[in-house]
Amino acid sequence: MEKIIKNAKKIIEKTKKLYGNSPDLNTRIINIRGTNVGILFLESSSQASTISDFIVKGTLYVKANKNLFQNIFESLKNNLFNSQLFTIKDYSQFPYFLSSGFTIIVTDNSNEAIIMETRANLDRGVTESTSEPILRGSKDSFTESHSKNLGLIRKRIKDPSLWFKELKLGRRTQTRISIAYINGIADNKKIKEIEKNLKKINIDGILDSGNLKDYLVENKSVFPQIQSTERPDTVSQALLQGKVVIFTENCPFALILPNVFIDYLHTPEDQNQKSSNITFTRILRTVALIITVFTPAIYIAVTTYDQNTIPDKLLISLAIQREGVPFPTFFEIILLTTIFEILRESDLRSPSSMSAAMSIVGALVLGQAAVDAGIVSPITVIVVAFTSICSLVFTDIDFMNGIRSWRFIFILAASVLGIIGILSFAIIWLVKLASLENLNTSYLSPFAPFSKESQNDAIYKAPENKILTRPNYISKLNPHRQRRIK
């Protein structure tokens, strides 16, 4: 804590020095009855018209009626028009408020400073979600504005027990982090642990919620245990389930934790569509998951070790297709999957105007031409295409990448040990997933440990009026979400 000296001119000089005489630091000194009143604001982050309309006008009003007031500081405090006005005694907080777009007023006769909100509108408006598009459901998404994000949640959950805990992280960025939860539903231990983990962070800058992920997860796994979403409805649903959500300033993605494996097979739309059809959709997604992890590995195992398992006609057709291909099956698969992953990566990073050219190169050159040139066999292209399409069912990029790593592990296992390799690595995979735990929630809940009560919204989706309780693996507080309708 650094005291504010009772000299407006000196404070302004000091602040200018602090900012290296940056031209966007605007200052003004108004003399009222021999007392200097200093106004400081950063023109880049605050709205100049608000300052002229309310602060300068207010100050000049005090100056014009200077005989009415005894104490300049008190009269300024009472006569300025602003909804957000407070005083601070600590000079070291000045940079934070200035950079956030606040205006600071200091006087000669007080060691306090008046802070007023005059933020410039530097955000875009609430737009439609691009990374998680939806057919049926609300279309809005989070933006870079912290208060707008919190507002989108408040708008949905009007209960006052929706609480936000605020932290400032990053020595230089001073990023606002809000931990949101519903008091009475969310587990207090989890909130405390998250808070403890976040407070330990001592870094120069936090620019995105993604930077926090590694501090919040204890175990190292390729599978994500934290979901990041830009959909307010997903966040609200999670809050109602008793999960904890972390908002980061200037980041349109909120973090939801703890997340379990089965959550990645759900979509926000599941709540909005007819429940009996959702069960089928979820089974499809499960099948897609199995296909995308195992297909290339099984293809390698079956064609190079266990030919016995293929039906006669298929085997002969596969054998004829492979005739003349110079590479071993394993290399063929690795080649094509790698090419696909590179293609996907480059498609993500390139501007949309280039993606048409890329898809032509991908489809024609890599698919058709590679087969015609005899570098790969047509069946390999089918296997890789099938695998890739199934992996696109999942929207979470971290989850997709987790699947990808295990796909490569299975391919390696199949190419050295065949079906036995796949089986033994499948067991290792299962053990690995079952051993994951975040905030006392097992990753494979509600299957391992098995919970019968939570099965009504895992793969099977019960009708909404039959789901009476919240998932019990997240929080045991206040388990009932609705009353049975008689």
Add this chain to the structure above:
Amino acid sequence: MKKLSIIIIFLISITITGCGGYEELNNLSIVTAVAFDKTDEEYELSFLIANSPKAQTSAKEGEAKTTVYTGKGKTIALASKDIEQIVPKQIYLGHINVVIISEDIAKDGFLKIADWLLRNPQTRKKFYLLQAKDEKAKNILKIVSPLESFPSQSIATLIESNSETKSIATSVTYSNFISQILEKGYDPILPSITVKGSVKEGSNEKNLETTEPESYLVLGPLAIYKKDKLEGFATEKESWAINVLNGEAKEVSYNVKYKGENISIMASSLKSKIKLKDQNNIEITISGQGDIYNINNKINIQDYQEINKIEKAWSKSLKKDLSKVIKNIQKKYQADIFGFGNLIYKNKPKVWEKLEKSWNSKYFPNLNVQIKTNLKIEATGSLVKTVKEETK
């Protein structure tokens, strides 16, 4: 350190166990059919290889070409080594569909050659076994069929579709056949196959291009074995009756003479039940339903009494036919293909001990077989009256 040792153990276990049965598909010669022949001294073994390299270009048009390789040797194993010297790729026996044995092999005794395929760890043992009739087994592999891509496939489909409908053949797998030989009081049967037309024409690809193939494969009557030796071929009518008695034939068409005219009955779901009364008396019950599907009489088929009479006529003539066939087999072949002896062995093992030695020559031919029927006509097709009745 702990992690390192786990990694080392893992690497060792992978490298020491070797690459297992690693084999790329294009290094395999996939054998889909095997034929056993015998010349005076040597065995002749033929493999039908499905994925010969020349097939590659034509595979896209939906047809594949096959190659037959033949090897000779004093034993089957030596003959197979002989083939391995000719075929450049690894021979793969995991997908054998069909095995064909020649008459010479069958007369010499099948068990002499049975071991090699049964012992091979690659083979599935569920392939069809067929008896070549009037032709070398090797020649049967050569005939290409216009409807199926591979000769072996065409033989397999032929058996599968015919054993249920046409009913003169039956499907016998290799392992079933051997277990029937080994079973007490049982003599096996095999479907037979032969070539119509000349082998030379049939093995030429040009055979596929004509609308009426010059030569093709035909399923013949059943081959009757006594233990592992071929005893002879049944006639077509006998084959049919054997299949009915064994309960293999499911859809059977039957002609009944009624009031001097033929009535065709399509029997579906025929079942036969063999019951042992005592060591000299066997009772066979045939039950099932049939539909009339061709009738040219002036019969009022709406009258249930008439239908009853037709049923009775059907029962009577079926009984007559079947018992005639059983008698013939008892006397002519003396081969217990219905497993009557096996029934005695299972129910009265002590009696069987006495009968076993001279079962085929003495007791089986003199066995008294009674046939009972329980047949019903369920439907008369989509016409209510007969056409002849309408013309009145």
